[in-house]
Amino acid sequence: MSVVLATYNIKGGVGKTSAAVNLAYLAARDGHRTLVWDLDPQGAATYLFRVVPKVKGGGRKLLRLRTPVQQLIKGTDYERLDLLPADFSYRHLDLALHRFRRPTERLSRVLAPLRHEYEYIFLDCPPSISLVSESVFRTADALLVPVIPATLSSRTFDQLAELADESGWGANGGPQLLAFFSMVDVRRSLHRTVMARMREIRRLKLLGAAIPQADEVERMGEERNPVAAFAPGSPASISYQALWWDIQRRLGMRRR
Amino acid sequence: MTTVELIGDQEPSVERLAEALGERFEIQRAESHVRDRVYMDTFDALLRARDWVLVHADSSLSLQNRLTGDELHSLRWPHLPTEPLLAAELAPGALRDALSRVIEARALLPLVRVHERSDELRVLDSLQKTVARVGVIVPEVVSNAGLRTPLRSRVRLHSVRGYEAELERSRALLAKTMPMAESEVSLLDEALLASGTPPAGASSRIDVGMGGEERAEEAAVRVLRALLAVIDANLPGALADTDPEFLHDYRVAIRRTRSVQRELAGVFPPADLAAMRAEFRWLQVATGDSRDLDVYLLGFDSMRGLLPEQIRGDLDPLREVLKGRRLTARREMARTLRGERAQRLRSDWEALLVALDQRPIADRPDAARPIGEVASRRIRKVYGRMLKMGGAIDQSSPPADFHELRKKGKELRYLLELFGVPLHDEAVVRPMIKALKGLQDVLGHHQDREVQVVKLRSLADEVAVMRDGSAALMAMGVLVGRLQQDAAAARSEFAESFAAFSSCEQRELVKETFS
Numbered sequence: 001m002s003v004v005l006a007t008y009n010i011k012g013g014v015g016k017t018s019a020a021v022n023l024a025y026l027a028a029r030d031g032h033r034t035l036v037w038d039l040d041p042q043g044a045a046t047y048l049f050r051v052v053p054k055v056k057g058g059g060r061k062l063l064r065l066r067t068p069v070q071q072l073i074k075g076t077d078y079e080r081l082d083l084l085p086a087d088f089s090y091r092h093l094d095l096a097l098h099r100f101r102r103p104t105e106r107l108s109r110v111l112a113p114l115r116h117e118y119e120y121i122f123l124d125c126p127p128s129i130s131l132v133s134e135s136v137f138r139t140a141d142a143l144l145v146p147v148i149p150a151t152l153s154s155r156t157f158d159q160l161a162e163l164a165d166e167s168g169w170g171a172n173g174g175p176q177l178l179a180f181f182s183m184v185d186v187r188r189s190l191h192r193t194v195m196a197r198m199r200e201i202r203r204l205k206l207l208g209a210a211i212p213q214a215d216e217v218e219r220m221g222e223e224r225n226p227v228a229a230f231a232p233g234s235p236a237s238i239s240y241q242a243l244w245w246d247i248q249r250r251l252g253m254r255r256r
Numbered sequence: 257m258t259t260v261e262l263i264g265d266q267e268p269s270v271e272r273l274a275e276a277l278g279e280r281f282e283i284q285r286a287e288s289h290v291r292d293r294v295y296m297d298t299f300d301a302l303l304r305a306r307d308w309v310l311v312h313a314d315s316s317l318s319l320q321n322r323l324t325g326d327e328l329h330s331l332r333w334p335h336l337p338t339e340p341l342l343a344a345e346l347a348p349g350a351l352r353d354a355l356s357r358v359i360e361a362r363a364l365l366p367l368v369r370v371h372e373r374s375d376e377l378r379v380l381d382s383l384q385k386t387v388a389r390v391g392v393i394v395p396e397v398v399s400n401a402g403l404r405t406p407l408r409s410r411v412r413l414h415s416v417r418g419y420e421a422e423l424e425r426s427r428a429l430l431a432k433t434m435p436m437a438e439s440e441v442s443l444l445d446e447a448l449l450a451s452g453t454p455p456a457g458a459s460s461r462i463d464v465g466m467g468g469e470e471r472a473e474e475a476a477v478r479v480l481r482a483l484l485a486v487i488d489a490n491l492p493g494a495l496a497d498t499d500p501e502f503l504h505d506y507r508v509a510i511r512r513t514r515s516v517q518r519e520l521a522g523v524f525p526p527a528d529l530a531a532m533r534a535e536f537r538w539l540q541v542a543t544g545d546s547r548d549l550d551v552y553l554l555g556f557d558s559m560r561g562l563l564p565e566q567i568r569g570d571l572d573p574l575r576e577v578l579k580g581r582r583l584t585a586r587r588e589m590a591r592t593l594r595g596e597r598a599q600r601l602r603s604d605w606e607a608l609l610v611a612l613d614q615r616p617i618a619d620r621p622d623a624a625r626p627i628g629e630v631a632s633r634r635i636r637k638v639y640g641r642m643l644k645m646g647g648a649i650d651q652s653s654p655p656a657d658f659h660e661l662r663k664k665g666k667e668l669r670y671l672l673e674l675f676g677v678p679l680h681d682e683a684v685v686r687p688m689i690k691a692l693k694g695l696q697d698v699l700g701h702h703q704d705r706e707v708q709v710v711k712l713r714s715l716a717d718e719v720a721v722m723r724d725g726s727a728a729l730m731a732m733g734v735l736v737g738r739l740q741q742d743a744a745a746a747r748s749e750f751a752e753s754f755a756a757f758s759s760c761e762q763r764e765l766v767k768e769t770f771s
Contacts, residue, residue, distance in 0.1 A: 031316040031332035033350075050385035075417035077378075077386040080330060082417055119329075119350055224384075 002035075002118045003251060004111070006140040006175070010156045012127035015146040015182035017044040018217050018227075020124040022240040023144070023247070025226035028081035032119040035073065035082050037111075039093070039136070040126040043086030049076045050224050051085050058089035060096045063106050069113060078229070082118075090126070097131045107135040129163075137167075140175040142251060146182035146211070149194040157198075178250055180243055181210035183217075207250070209242035258415040258423060259325025261393075261443060264436035268392045268411045270375040276433045277379060277390065277426055286376040286389075292398070293370045294337050295444050298362040299493060299502070301457025303355075309444060310355070310364055312337050319351055322444065325414070329354050337366045340498045361554060363499035368447045369398045374412075379426055387422040389414040390430075395443060397450045405450045410439060460486050460505040462512070466678050468628025473523040473620070475627035477609050479674050480516055483509045484606060494543075495590050500550040507547055510540050515670040519634045522622030525615055528608055535601045542592045549582035551704075552711070559708070562738040563731060570731035573722040577715055631675035632770035638668045639766050646695075646754045651747055655706045658750070662699035665692060676770075684769055688762070695757040702746035705739045712736055 005023070007016040020036055028034040038045040043053035051074045057067045073082045097103040111121060125136050137143070147157045157179055164177050185191050199206055211217070214236040216227045223230045228237040262268075274283045296310040296317075297303045303310060309322040317333040320326060329351040340363035346352040355364070376391035390413050397405040411430070415423035430436065441449075448455045462482045466475040486509040493502030514536050521529060552559075556575055560568045592598060617623045622630045645661045669692055676685040712732050719728050756762070 031318075031330045033327070033330065050383045052383070073417055075419065080327065116350070 002111075002115045002121045003142075004121045004123065004140045005247070006123040006125050006136045006143050007146065008123075008125045008133065008136060008140075008143045008160075009127060009145050009147070010129055010159065011153060014127075014148050014153060015211060015217070016127070017048070017124050018220060019144060019146055019180075019182070019211070019240075019243070020122045021045050021048050021220070022226045022228060022237075023244050024081055024120065024122045025078060025228055026241060026244040027120045027122075028078055029228070031080070033080050033082075033117060034120045034122070035084060035114060035118045036122045036124060037084040038086035038124050039090060039132065040086055040124055041088055041090040041093075042126070043088075045124045046083065046085040048220060048224050048226075049074075049083050051076070051083055053086045053088065055085060055087035055089070059087055059093050060089065062110060063093075063096050063100070065109065069110055070117075073114075077225075094131045097135060103131055104135045104138040107139045111139065137169075137175055142176040142178050142247070144247065145177065145179040147179050147198070147206075148183050149181050149191040149198070151190075151194060176205070176250065178205055178207055178247060180207040180246075183213040184210045185213045205250075207243060207246045209239055209246045211239045211243065212236055258420065260413045260423070260427065261439045262411040262413070262427075262430070262436035263408055263439045264411075264434060266434075267409055268434065268436070270377060270392050272434060273390055273392065273411065273430065274377055276430050277377065280425060280429055281387075281422075282380040282382075282384070284378040284380055284386075286378050286391075289372070289374045289376065291372050291374070292336060293372060294366050295368050295370070295447070296337060296341065296364040296366055297457060298359050298364060299458050299498075300362070300460070301455075302359050302362060303364075304455070304457060306358060308358070312366075317346075317351065319354060322442070336369075337364075340365050342499065361499055362501050365498070367453055368444075368451045370407075370443065370447045371396050371398050371404065379422060381419075381422070387416055387419040388426050389416070390426060393443075395447070397447045399451065407443065407446050407450060408439075410443065411436060458489050460490070460509065462486070462674055464674075464678060466627055466675075468679050469626045470628075471623065472520060472625050472627040472630040473612055473623040475631075475675070476516060476520045476523050477612055480513060480609055481606075483513045483516070484602075484609070487513070487602075491593065495593060497586055500554060503543060503547055503550065507540065507543050510536060510543075511666065512670045512674065514540065515667050516674065519638070519667065519671055520622065520630060522625075522630070523620055524608075524612070526619055532601075532605055532608065535597075535604075539598065539601060542598075543589055545585040546582065546589045548707070548711070549578060549585055552578050552708075553582060559735065559739075562742070563734055567727075567731045567734065570724070570727040571735070573719050573724055573728040574712075574715065574732060576722065577718050627675065628679050631671065631679060635668065635671050635676060635770045636766060638664060638671060642668060643758050643763070646758060649750065649754075655702070655743075658699055658702050658747075659706075662696060662703055665696045665699060668692060669696065680769055684765065688765065688769075691757050691762060695753045698746055698749045698753045702743050702750070705743035705746065709736050709739050709743070712739075 007020040009016055017040070024034045024036045036045055036049075046053040055062055055067075055072050061067045062069065062072065069084065073084055075082050097106055100106050114121065123136055123140060125133060145157055145160060147153055161177065164174065167174055169175060169177065181195055184195070195210070212235055214234065216231045216234045216236040219230075220227060227234060227240060231237055270285070274285070277283050291313050294312040296312065304322065307322045308328070309320055311318050311320055312333060315332060315334045316330050318330040319328045321328065329349075331346060331349060331351045342361070342363050343352055343356040343359055346355070373394040374391045376389055378386045379388040379390060381387045390411065392409060393412050394409045395407045397407060399405070413423055413426060445455045462479060464475075464478045464482050466478065487506055490502045490506040490509070493499065494506045514533065517524070517529060517533050517536065553575070556578070560571050563571065642661065642664050645657070645664060649657050649661065669689060672685055672689050672692070676688070712735060716729060716732065719725050719732065722728065
């Protein structure tokens with residue numbers, strides 16, 4: 001059975017897609033069959049993999065299991081790494097989910113035929129709190145939450161941590177909440193201060209590895225490739241590798 | 257992902273491929289690769305039987321569909337495999353699960369190593385996305401000693417999931433300018449044949465054709481030589497302890513040989529046969545301890561499962577004792593099998609088989625008789641004997657009676673498999689074997705449990721002095737009780753399975769078929 005990892009944050013522009021693409025690339029490079037499902041109608045992950053952002057029949061048919069999900073998967077340029085592309089119709093995914101009796105179970109049902117085929121499934125989520133994100137919470141084994149070490153960004157993580165507490169995720173077997181610092185500029189004292197403060201909060205599970213604000217990450221849009229593919233020795237590439245090891249170590253502790 | 261391999265009369269070049277494909281696609285030259293692939297399967301090709309193959313390449317083990325090249329599961333594995341590999345040695349995950357289900361305790365052997373030089377092209381769409389991969393492969397087999405045997409160069413096309421149409425278009429473009437056909441023999445099979453490894457693996461099944469009118473001595477020699485080949489093939493793996501099945505198949509071939517010696521005694525010179533029978537019996541005994549301990553350890557977890565969950569862990573010292581004994585028994589067995597007596601046995605036996613038709617037949621009454629007649633007579637006789645023995649067994653019979661019946665059952669099974677199937681209608685003989693197998697399973701279960709009880713008692717002193725030995729002893733006590741219950745249950749099943757085996761229909765069928 002595959003492990004489902006969702007890159008998620010209520011806020012946009014914090015490095016979710018970069019994390020999903022780079023971590024999935026590393027998982028595949030390690031020999032694991034890996035799938036990225038680009039759930040964001042903006043289709044950034046789909047764009048990075050040079051795939052046309054189109055799902056035959058749109059999101060609704062996919063949710064209704066009318067289109068076999070296996071037929072919609074596209075191989076990327078990398079061995080063992082496949083993509084379930086985004087589609088512009090995903091902007092109405094919330095509405096489509098509302099029509100089902102148990103809407104939050106829908107994503108799991110779509111993924112069910114793939115759970116034996118892939119060892120890791122990454123969900124690249126749109127930034128919001130909605131029925132889509134609730135479905136993701138229900139489906140994922142872990143939420144990977146990129147946090148920019150600035151006061152406002154870290155507040156959004158606090159909100160998510162509260163949601164986890166309220167939902168009793170720890171006790172009820174919900175997803176693990178694994179946050180990591182993203183777009184870090186260690187020359188900025190604010191970043192250093194916020195990181196030090198947040199690492200003191202014991203209830204937050206913050207991963208040790210942090211992703212720097214680096215040209216290579218920004219260049220991904222130009223290169224349309226994961227950082228480790230076009231700049232393997234760069235600090236950003238090494239940070240993603242460290243993050244991936246850290247995530248695997250944590251997942252080894254508790255798998256659903 | 258589909259992989260297609262094409263072979264033509266002319267040596268393919270990547271420049272010609274690029275030219276042909278450039279008519280429709282943008283082509284990007286990828287880096288040239290040099291990679292070693294090691295293909296793995298079990299000795300008896302269990303993966304191949306499912307159209308699978310395990311390939312090591314690019315620091316990964318990859319389980320693939322042998323026909324399509326589709327990857328089913330993979331695992332990072334940095335070192336080139338040069339030694340046998342057990343599924344239990346792999347990291348937990350999908351690959352290990354899939355392999356374990358199919359190969360169980362069998363080892364994966366590195367069958368052949370192929371060194372590949374490849375020049376690859378990426379076929380791109382308008383988004384510069386790779387939609388197919390095409391390359392020229394120049395392969396050679398590398399032997400363990402480092403000798404290289406070149407194989408035919410080929411063009412390999414890989415599809416990318418979701419872009420299968422582009423692969424077909426690429427193929428059509430190549431067909432227009434380069435006359436090539438899909439390779440009838442896969443690279444794997446070509447490499448196996450070049451290295452002298454049978455692609456279908458080694459089988460312990462004896463498949464010797466014969467006619468009913470053939471001289472019994474000729475048919476017997478052919479069967480026995482096939483059994484000797486199985487003995488020879490499994491000996492190295494049994495000695496190296498590659499996996500438990502080598503010793504098992506080695507012993508089964510010996511037991512079948514002994515069975516033919518006994519049942520077709522009339523085709524051999526009595527004095528030579530008596531000597532060989534004594535020697536084969538010695539060989540069977542010399543390997544018995546090792547096999548028994550293999551069976552114990554293989555079935556240890558299921559035996560442990562007979563205990564209440566809270567005391568299952570108490571049994572661990574017993575496992576350690578069994579492992580220690582197994583090592584000692586294996587060492588002793590290897591010494592014996594490498595020894596002069598075992599080697600002389602093998603050469604004497606082969607010499608007897610080779611020259612049997614030149615020996616006088618005065619003291620070999622069955623030698624010149626038709627095998628159909630001799631084998632049928634023996635099958636009827638052994639079946640009749642089993643009916644008598646089984647008919648005399650009831651719930652209170654001693655374990656030895658069940659054991660003797662089981663031994664006789666094996667005798668009948670081997671006769672049916674080795675001679676019944678090739679000489680008679682398989683559709684009739686196979687169901688007979690099935691009915692016999694049903695009875696043998698019950699008898700075997702009973703016998704295994706009885707033997708396990710005796711063995712557990714014999715190990716008690718050794719376990720008692722170990723750390724946590726007293727808890728282990730108590731758990732062994734509970735286990736003895738469970739095993740006895742199990743043996744009693746098998747006894748109660750005996751009547752039903754024997755009734756099926758000895759039914760009027762079965763008797764009639766045996767009489768009719770082997771008259």
